[in-house]
Amino acid sequence: MTSELDQLRAFRAAAALPDAEARATARATLLEAIVAAEPADAQSAVDAPPAAAERVAPAGRAGRRTAARRPRRLLAGAGALALAAVAAIAVALGSGLGGGDVQPQPATAAQLLREAADGAAAQPYVPLRAGQYWYTKTVGEQHFSTARADGRGPYPGITLPVTTEEWAPASGWGRTRWSNGAKGRFPSARAERDWLASGRRWAGEVGDLRVAPQRQPGESLDDFGQLSPSALRALPTDPQRLYELIAAASRRIADGGGAGTGATATLSWDRALGLLGQGQAPTPPALRAATYRVLARIPGVELRGRSTDALGRPGSVVSRTQRGIRTELLIDPATGTLLEQRQILTRDQFLLTERFRPIPETRLPAGWRTRTTYVASGIVDSLSARP
């Protein structure tokens, strides 16, 4: 004889079994919201910069997101392994060049972005044909840091000048070529000593690799800036529909359908930025225009006035600060071209342990900058040609 409550307690009990994957996804989702809620200017606040993402990325969907941030993934072959490990955790922070030149502007960030949309829409579109390659070249300063494989220090970190050229194919094999400057910047004397002790060889490194077809760009919006030509063409060019697509993809990861955490806006910004770079194929002008209009709708974007990039090209700067990193976009509104992207830490950043403890010797001080300047892009017919 059992009471009705006992019978009820047994009813559907099998459905209550814990599920590690769902739990990990929910936890990662919450951590996104937690990180997004951290006070932007808190002195003691620590955070996982993209460099730390590999170490702290929680399992589940948010983990995929951090992985997608890798600045380069078009690497193949045994010789690429060492660099791939580095590239996976490289942060494109921005250098100080030209950054301080801020004048009053007769416009809002949204207005400027809409101007850029008009400029982008007026550009010609030449799609990549079979047998052709999309060539892109960037110069910049990137921060590389990592932990040893055993998780113990030292944690070598260095900010290096990097020049990268890529030949992204319409199909088949591609090529990536890079050269790292011989002389880097270190956040502290301790960091420099750790760097020397680590025996890392990133400084002065030159590489040139064929990129295997299976390492080619993705189809999902989660692959920021790495979309295949067909995926790019499949995206809507109606700003409202693109916005909804990006926001929905971001909401899915950021907060499981809820609102108000700020994480959705942050992820939407990341996604839209992925579409603005040089990408893995020519971006249709209508899509680039729509992307600017999406950016114009994301809350928290600021206009920072006029500036010039590392090559001296003039433009206007908009920025958004998230997770203690201010991302600045230097845009030529007349053509809708993204000239340069800079990242500036607005508070000290550390690699974090699994338990969110900062690792003191990995400190990058507030104000630390990196940058990527988009030098050139164009369609070429061979893996050795440049436009």
Add this chain to the structure above:
Amino acid sequence: LETDGELIAASCADPRAFAAVFDRHYDAIAAFLRRRLERALADELASETFLQAFDARARYDGARADARPWLYGIAANLLRGHRRSEERRLRAYARAAVPAGEAGAFDGVEARLDAAASGRALATALASLGPGERDALLLHAWADLTYEQIAEALGIPVGTVRSRLHRARGIVRELLAASGQAVGEPTIAGSLTPAREENR
């Protein structure tokens, strides 16, 4: 050891403290939702429960040591938006004991119990309860909340909890008895009513 209240209070200044609240209570909240909704939706609402709790942490009274009533209250509130879905499922149980595609979730004792007449009777009973009664009953039976905690979770007076539970348990007993299941407590006569308008 810190209480939930202390953790939540600390999370206002240090948001990371909130992760411990998740670690303590996620499994229970997720289990509660999974018993009431289909899996994917339940998991989504479990995740959403903690996001909403996190957003609302500043309004939590840190003197309340146990956060479970608060969290279950958020979950119950989210469930309210999926009442039709829950009732559809319950009616499917009532008809067939195991809805299509769910058979894999039933194993061992639970499977036999759910498949039995009592499972159908319980599903019928739960489907016929008003949402407020169902919330109160399941918070009591599945979440092990006291009357006072249920009152806190649902934002209603304890007296209302008592009367809802009384009526809900009566309906469950009636239907179990009608299905031929022995029930160890005396049946309360006259409490069985047809599904109310708001259930449709």
